Amino acid sequence: MTGETLLEVEGLRVEFGASVAAVRGASLSVARGQTHCLVGESGCGKSVSALAIMNLLARGGRRGADKLSFAGIDLRGMSDREMARLRGDRMAMIFQEPMTSLNPAYTVGSQMAEVLRRHRGTSRRDALDRAAELLGRVGITAPGMRLGQFPHQLSGGLRQRVMIAMALMCDPELLIADEPTTALDVTVQAQILRLLAGLQRDLGLAILLITHDLGVVARVAHRVSVMYAGEVVESAATADLFARPTHPYTRGLLECVPVPGKVKRDQPLGSIPGVVPKVSPGFTGCGFRDRCAHANEICAGDIPRHRTDGDHEYLCRLPRDWAHAA
Amino acid sequence: MLRFLLRRFVVALLVAATVLTLAFMLTRLSGDLAISIAGANATQADVELIRKAYGLDRPVIVQFFDWVGRAMIGDFGESYFFKARTAALIGERMPVTITLGLTGLLIALFVSIPMGIAAAVNEGAWVDRVVQFIALLGQAMPGFWLGLILMITFGLQLGWLPISGTGSWQHYVMPGIVLAFTAIPALTRLTRAGMIQAMSSDYIRTARAKGLSRASILLKHALRNAAIPVVAIAAVQLGFMLGGSIVIESVFALHGVGFLAWESIGKNDFPVVQAVVLVLAVIYVALTMLADILNAVLDPRLRTA
Ligand SMILES: Nc1ncnc2c1ncn2[C@@H]1O[C@H](COP(=O)(O)OP(=O)(O)OP(=O)(O)O)[C@@H](O)[C@H]1O
Ligand SMILES: [Mg+2]
Numbered sequence: 001m002t003g004e005t006l007l008e009v010e011g012l013r014v015e016f017g018a019s020v021a022a023v024r025g026a027s028l029s030v031a032r033g034q035t036h037c038l039v040g041e042s043g044c045g046k047s048v049s050a051l052a053i054m055n056l057l058a059r060g061g062r063r064g065a066d067k068l069s070f071a072g073i074d075l076r077g078m079s080d081r082e083m084a085r086l087r088g089d090r091m092a093m094i095f096q097e098p099m100t101s102l103n104p105a106y107t108v109g110s111q112m113a114e115v116l117r118r119h120r121g122t123s124r125r126d127a128l129d130r131a132a133e134l135l136g137r138v139g140i141t142a143p144g145m146r147l148g149q150f151p152h153q154l155s156g157g158l159r160q161r162v163m164i165a166m167a168l169m170c171d172p173e174l175l176i177a178d179e180p181t182t183a184l185d186v187t188v189q190a191q192i193l194r195l196l197a198g199l200q201r202d203l204g205l206a207i208l209l210i211t212h213d214l215g216v217v218a219r220v221a222h223r224v225s226v227m228y229a230g231e232v233v234e235s236a237a238t239a240d241l242f243a244r245p246t247h248p249y250t251r252g253l254l255e256c257v258p259v260p261g262k263v264k265r266d267q268p269l270g271s272i273p274g275v276v277p278k279v280s281p282g283f284t285g286c287g288f289r290d291r292c293a294h295a296n297e298i299c300a301g302d303i304p305r306h307r308t309d310g311d312h313e314y315l316c317r318l319p320r321d322w323a324h325a326a
Numbered sequence: 327m328l329r330f331l332l333r334r335f336v337v338a339l340l341v342a343a344t345v346l347t348l349a350f351m352l353t354r355l356s357g358d359l360a361i362s363i364a365g366a367n368a369t370q371a372d373v374e375l376i377r378k379a380y381g382l383d384r385p386v387i388v389q390f391f392d393w394v395g396r397a398m399i400g401d402f403g404e405s406y407f408f409k410a411r412t413a414a415l416i417g418e419r420m421p422v423t424i425t426l427g428l429t430g431l432l433i434a435l436f437v438s439i440p441m442g443i444a445a446a447v448n449e450g451a452w453v454d455r456v457v458q459f460i461a462l463l464g465q466a467m468p469g470f471w472l473g474l475i476l477m478i479t480f481g482l483q484l485g486w487l488p489i490s491g492t493g494s495w496q497h498y499v500m501p502g503i504v505l506a507f508t509a510i511p512a513l514t515r516l517t518r519a520g521m522i523q524a525m526s527s528d529y530i531r532t533a534r535a536k537g538l539s540r541a542s543i544l545l546k547h548a549l550r551n552a553a554i555p556v557v558a559i560a561a562v563q564l565g566f567m568l569g570g571s572i573v574i575e576s577v578f579a580l581h582g583v584g585f586l587a588w589e590s591i592g593k594n595d596f597p598v599v600q601a602v603v604l605v606l607a608v609i610y611v612a613l614t615m616l617a618d619i620l621n622a623v624l625d626p627r628l629r630t631a
Contacts, residue, residue, distance in 0.1 A: 056534055058526070080540075088537035095535075100528040104627055105550045115536045150626040166536070 006032045006206045007053070007091075007174055011066030014045070014052045014230075021281045022048040022061075024230035030174065030223075033204040035197070037217045037238075039253070040227035043276050046210045047096065049227070050176050053208075054093050055083045071173060089119040092167035093176040098160035098183055102151035108135075108162050109147030115169040127169075134165040138195055157188035164195065168203070175199075176208045193220065214253070218242065226250045229279050229287030236312040246306075246314045246323065249288045286316065294318060330628070331619065338615045345607040346397065349600050350390055362594050363406055402601035407593045412601045415586060420605075422492055422582035426575070427568045429498045430505030435560060438510050439553075442517020443544065446552075449522055457518070461511040469570065473504045473577040490579035501578045508570050509563040516559055520552030527551075554624045561617040565610035 007030040014023040023045045030036040038046050052063045055075070068075045070091060075083065087093075095101045103111060112134070113127035122130070128147060135143035138161040151159055160180055167175055177196060181189035197220045200207050211217060217224055217238065225235040226249065234247040245251045274291035286303050289295040298317045307313045308320055360377040361368075368376075377383045381392065396403065402412035445457035480500060481489035488497050524530060525548050533547045568583075575584035583602055590598035622628040 054535060056531060084534075084537040084539065086537065087535055093535045095528065095532070097528050101532045103529040103533070103547050103551070105554075105625070106547075114538065114542075118536070118538055118542070152627045163532070 004032045005029050006071055007208065008067055008069045009049075009053060009065065010068075011064075012049060012052060012068065013064040014048050014057065015062050015281055016060055019280050021279050021283060022230055023052060024279065024283070024287075026227065026230065026232045028208075028225045028232055028235060030206050030208050032173065032206050033200075034222040035200055035207045035209055035220050037221035037224045038208060038210045038227055039212070039214065039217060039224060041276050042212075044227045045230040046227055047178050050093065050178050050208065050210060054087060054091065054176065055080065056087075056093070085119070088115050088167075088172075089170045090172055091174040091176070092170075092172040094160070094163045094167050094178065094180050096179040096182055098156050098163060098180075101163055102159055104151055106150070107147065108149055108151065108154070112147070112162070112166045112169060115166060119170050130169060131165070134168050135162070137168070137199075138162075138165045139191070140165070156184050157192065160184060160188075160192055161195070164192075164199070168199070171203070172205070174206045174208065176210075178210045179212065180209075182212065196220070226253065229276055231287060231315060233288065233316070234314040237310060240310055240312050244312070244323075246312070246318075246320060247288075247316050248292045248294055248318070250314075251323065294322075330622070334615055334618045338611045341611050342608055345611070346394055346604060347390075349604045349607070350393055352600065352603070354386065359596060362596070397601075397604060402604075403597040405590070405595055405598050407590065407595040408598070412597045415598060416583060416601055416605055419581060419583045419586045422580055423568060423571050423575070423584060426498055426501055426505060426571055426580060426582060427564055429502035430567045431509065431560060431564045433502050433506035434509040434513055434563065437506065438513035439517050439549075439556065441510075442514045442552075442556075443521055443549065445514070445518040446521030446525060447544065454518075457514060461514045464507045465511040467507065469504050469508060470573055470577050472507055473500065473574060476500045476503065477578075492580050492582075497578075497580065501574045501580055504577075505567050505570060505574050508567060509560070512563065513556060513560060516556050517552060520555060521548055524548035524552045554621060557624060558617040558621045561613045561620060565613040568609055569606055
């Protein structure tokens with residue numbers, strides 16, 4: 001069933017208080033069994049978008065959307081109780097902070113087992129068996145011993161593996177992975193990403209992977225969305241995006257990495273002069289215009305969303321072939 | 327872990343030694359013991375006789391070590407007033423004081439923890455403000471005053487509870503409540519702060535991402551971590567309460583160790599005063615150590631370190 005849309009987000013908005021518009025009408029969709037990468041500079045709203053989809057926003061965060069559906073279920077009007085039944089069962093999430101994401105007071109085994117116990121009513125013993133099996137699956141040796149350990153006894157890489165295994169307890173259809181390797185050292189980063197790619201292939205899992213690393217995008221993504229100042233400014237199939245980046249921001253990001261597959265590893269994003277603006281509610285026009293070489297007065301008005309063949313979308317006043325004409 | 331406990335034990339011993347010295351000096355500094363014992367009408371000869379009989383004619387340092395040596399084996403001498411062994415007196419009264427202290431602690435925990443949780447979950451809302459106000463009130467209210475108010479209301483006017491004595495469990499209700507109020511403000515604040523911190527932590531976000539029920543998130547994941555300092559401080563608070571029982575026991579005429587101390591102070595019964603101070607201090611030191619042990623037991627990071 002690969003290719004069928006699993007998660008569809010349109011016009012996602014998140015505001016904190018009266019002055020912060022962290023996400024402003026972002027749209028993206030994740031197909032079953034595929035990896036969708038969400039990239040963008042620090043602070044552009046990637047984590048907030050992911051949390052909003054899972055309805056896990058911190059207190060004070062308000063969410064709105066024109067469409068927010070998962071496997072055909074509308075998530076918008078869902079009560080927290082109904083949403084909790086989906087979370088951890090059909091949609092799971094792992095976080096940017098592996099060191100602090102596990103509860104220090106409980107063993108790895110107990111934290112993993114409770115997911116299955118909650119959603120499936122499995123017995124403790126069976127849940128622990130499943131936990132041990134998954135720890136093995138994510139490449140942890142001596143799973144039985146690890147089950148009895150506390151988080152502080154594990155390294156960051158191991159903790160992130162535990163988080164991944166825990167997310168897989170109920171065989172979810174969607175895994176949202178928010179920069180799962182940012183806090184880890186380089187060799188571990190590669191292992192974790194290989195692991196995710198392997199799981200995605202073997203389990204037919206759909207992954208929404210948030211990352212800074214364009215090398216990772218080129219290797220694992222089926223589709224890429226580029227986020228800037230709370231909006232998805234461009235979205236395309238991976239090869240298409242690397243071959244024909246259209247939004248000036250995307251082009252800026254890819255400047256030094258024109259060929260997919262030959263991307264320099266760990267290329268930091270944001271080698272463009274200037275910083276992401278902090279945007280308040282009521283802001284109109286293109287968020288990138290202050291840093292854009294092609295900006296003019298039109299960019300302060302409503303920006304058209306272009307959709308070209310092959311589902312290549314971008315949000316800019318410029319025509320599709322502007323880069324070739326220039 | 328073991329080294330940590332050993333270090334704590336050495337500190338506890340040092341504190342106990344200091345208390346021992348202070349308890350001894352307390353009585354020697356308050357004037358000539360022989361004169362106080364002999365009483366106002368005694369002759370010089372009587373005083374000399376008493377000085378000899380109680381060994382008060384020896385050098386202070388000898389008296390000190392003699393006293394310490396006896397105190398170590400639980401021999402606090404004879405009460406001047408009760409004409410009984412001091413240790414036996416204290417042993418007799420201790421159950422009342424301990425019952426009172428534990429009653430107070432239980433009431434305090436049963437009130438503080440739910441209030442702290444409710445305040446944390448509704449941070450900034452009216453529930454939170456009410457709880458904070460109660461905590462402030464508890465802190466500002468003198469125990470004997472609250473005791474009297476309760477006695478008048480529930481004892482005299484409504485006649486629900488006995489106002490003095492130790493006959494039944496009902497006798498412990500009002501003094502327990504009064505004593506609990508000394509610990510409720512601190513325990514409530516600690517629970518509230520701990521829960522607020524826990525609820526905004528990453529592992530609670532994980533618990534929510536796992537789809538756990540609200541009860542499990544609050545009580546299993548957040549409270550388990552927030553409770554670590556609360557439980558430890560509760561042990562220390564029990565020490566405060568046992569010390570504070572001097573006032574409460576005299577208000578409610580509960581014949582515990584506190585009441586004994588109060589009586590003895592009035593009668594210049596120094597061996598008893600000295601012994602009560604020492605025993606309460608040692609219990610306090612022991613409870614402080616217990617707090618550290620509880621901390622370590624509840625926090626896996628300390629336990630397995
Ligand atoms: N709880 C919050 N309260 C107020 N503002 C917030 C909150 N959480 C996030 N923000 C704001 O929302 C914006 C987007 O943050 P977000 O964490 O989504 O960035 P990000 O794209 O994930 O960045 P990074 O790559 O550093 O993780 C930031 O400007 C941030 O300050
Ligand atoms: Mg982030």
